[in-house]
Amino acid sequence: MAMPRDPDSLVKSFAKFLIKYHSPDLRSIILFPDPKLHFPLIINFAELLDFDPDLAHILFSRPTDLLPLFDEAALRSHRVVLKESADLTEVASEKEYIHVRINVSGSPLEFPETFPSIGRVRVKHRGILLTLKGTVIRSGAVKMIEGERVYQCRKCKHRFKVYPELETGNRINLPTSCPSRGSRICEGTNFQFVEDSMVCHDYQEIKIQESTHLLGVGSIPRSIPVILMDDLVDIVKAGDDVIVTGVLSAKWSSDLKDVRSDLDPMIIANYVRRTNELKSDIDIPDDIIKKFEQFWLDCRTTPLRGRNTILQGICPQVFGLFTVKLAVALTLIGGVQHVDASGTKVRGEPHMLLVGDPGTGKSQFLKFAAKLSNRSVITTGLGSTSAGLTVTAVKDGGDWMLEAGALVLADGGLCCIDEFDSMREHDRATIHEAMEQQTISVAKAGLVTSLSTRTIVFGATNPKGQYDPNQPLSVNTSLSGPLLSRFDIVLVLLDTKNPEWDAIVSSHILAEKGEETKNKNDDLENMWSLPMLRRYIHYVKQRFKPVLTKDSERVISSYYQLQRRSATHNAARTTVRMLESLIRLAQAHARLMFRNEVLQLDAIAAILCIESSMTTSAIVDSLGNALHSNFTDNPDQEYAKQEKMILEKLRVIEEFP
Secondary structure, eight states: OOOOOOHHHHHHHHHHHHHHHOHHHHHHHHTOSOTTSEEEEEEEHHHHHHHOHHHHHHHHHOHHHHHHHHHHHHHHHHHHHHHHOGGGTTTOOOOSEEEEEEEOTTSGGGSTTTSOOGGGOOGGGTTSEEEEEEEEEEEOOOEEEEEEEEEEETTTOOEEEEOOBGGGTSBOOOOSSOOOOSSSOOOOOOEEEOTTOOEEEEEEEEEEEOOGGGSOTTOOOOEEEEEEEGGGTTSOOTTOEEEEEEEEEEEEOOOOTTSOOOEEEEEEEEEEEEOHHHHHHTTOOHHHHHHHHHHHHHTSSSHHHHHHHHHHTSSTTSOOOHHHHHHHHHHHHOOOOEEOTTSOEEOOOOOEEEEEOTTSSHHHHHHHHHHHSSSEEEEESTTOOHHHHSEEEEEETTEEEEEEOHHHHTTTSEEEEESGGGSOHHHHHTHHHHHHTSEEEEEETTEEEEEEOOOEEEEEEOOSSSOOTTSOHHHHHOOOHHHHHHOSEEEEEOOOOOHHHHHHHHHHHHSOOOHHHHHHHHHHHHHSOHHHHHHHHHHHHHHOOOEEOHHHHHHHHHHHHHHHHTTTSOTTTSSHHHHHHHHHHHHHHHHHTTOSEEOHHHHHHHHHHHHHTSSSOSSOSSOOOGGGOOOOSOHHHHHHHHHHHHHHHHHHHHHOO
16 A cells, blocks of 8 residues: 655655656647646656656546646646746746646556446446546537636635535535634634636536447447546547546536436546547558558559459458459548539548348448448448437537437448338438538537538448349339439349359358368468458558549540430439549549559449449440359459450440540
8 A cells, every 4th residue: 555645745756757757748838828728748657657656556546636736746847847948938938727637558557447348337436547438429518617716714814715516516615614724723704705816617528438349239338428628628529439537526416306316427537538540540560561562562463363362351251242342442442532623522432332132241241341440330220310320419408419420420430321221211311411512411409510421331221122123223222313323332232043153152151171271261361351451441541642544534434424325224323423433433443452543444443343333234244243243263364355345335435426
């Protein structure tokens, strides 16, 4: 057990730690011109544990007492550094508020006992430095809250500070008698508020919910309110993944007659760390990037064989389905967002819809795609309403605020909607704007705003009854034309009972793998396992911003014109959106091939994807059912034949414009 230490020795010890480890941070705070701002000073708990284990233990067990002392020590250290910085006297100014923020990353506090899930927070966690991980589902308005007041005793003129209690709705409780100490103790009970002595803080309340990925089936995700103050306000928004370090407290529920007053748990945050970018940026070390570059150097003579090796890592438990795996890869990688001449943003994220008979592996692809994406939300059409998909207005303590739905929570990631046909027509209509304009406009309960939904929508649906190839897609799926036109790729998986295909699939599932096959698969899994694919997709999205070459532009333009001329059967699909889809998919293919240029090969690969998603092909009649598409032995030779055939068909338009 740590020996008790007086406050002054604790302040001195921590000030020494700050001067030793954080002098550069204190120097940078000095350079800010505004002395009244609230400045964060982020320290690592692991470093403090090395420097003074006793102090670190007291901080963990009594954070409420120690954190104000740490802020005082930070101001002392700041003054010491200010005196030493003679070269900065012209621009330097003494600051009034510096808050010490504790980062527990890489320290023993990341163990489950002090890092429980939100649903496992109990009374035993009260009073210690607690860390919780979750997703922000509600972000309240930034308000102003009173932090301290100064009162003066009318009898002895002694001044003292009073701190409002957050737990009781920021109520001020005055002492019963004058707290003065000295030779003559005053017992006055009449106090006067000192004018202009009120100190106010920025205040915001957010709500975090535990991640649904970590819960077992049947568990309801729990949530907890978090109080953010000063420099922490407005740094997170609904949909962000966060790690919150703070102190567990409780708030009295409102006083109502004949209603039992309960204590609602809440976290008073000390430090909030967003983990959206953290997930991916840390995951890609230099040796992994070198592996990617070496892989493409080895595949420079047969680039499409290299591409197919990567695609085989997507959903490896499903045999074949080459077209679907290529479409999933292109959808997740996406194109480049650009702004046209009128200032309108044209989205870079493609959307994909799988239409297929039961048992064709649609849900498998949805779940695997969700694992590949850094941020993903999976929902089903039957259990989703328009409010649950977009945003809902909730009343909390007299104020209306917005609570994020699935599309907002998936901002910057992927939203998978299974059983798309089970959604009501009204609910489907609400996602039109989210898919094309990538915003959700809200006018609810006096809240008129627009929320960002830069998300990829990946849907899966069963056809309405028996799929009829002679009918348009909108008839077969009961989805409206405007909604279908927003999907870049619509793949139809028909279970046509092909005996040869059934024999191949059953032998693949039932066959006992020999040693040779095992070794081959091990190599493939080692290079393109799920974590490697995640890193690769993120890396190519960050690094490459492909631009179209003249050859690719000509091919895409010719194909678009040809589709427009023969657009009797697919009127809903052959709109200007199809041209944008072709550009997006060609850019995604160039990224997949580790390039910054969209070549003719990429344009033709995009055309083949679009052709597969058309119920009647304008060019390629030999593609067949996407369900029966398999990986070929020589993809580069196969491509040469397809390229020749496609270019011959497209030259017709070049000769007769």
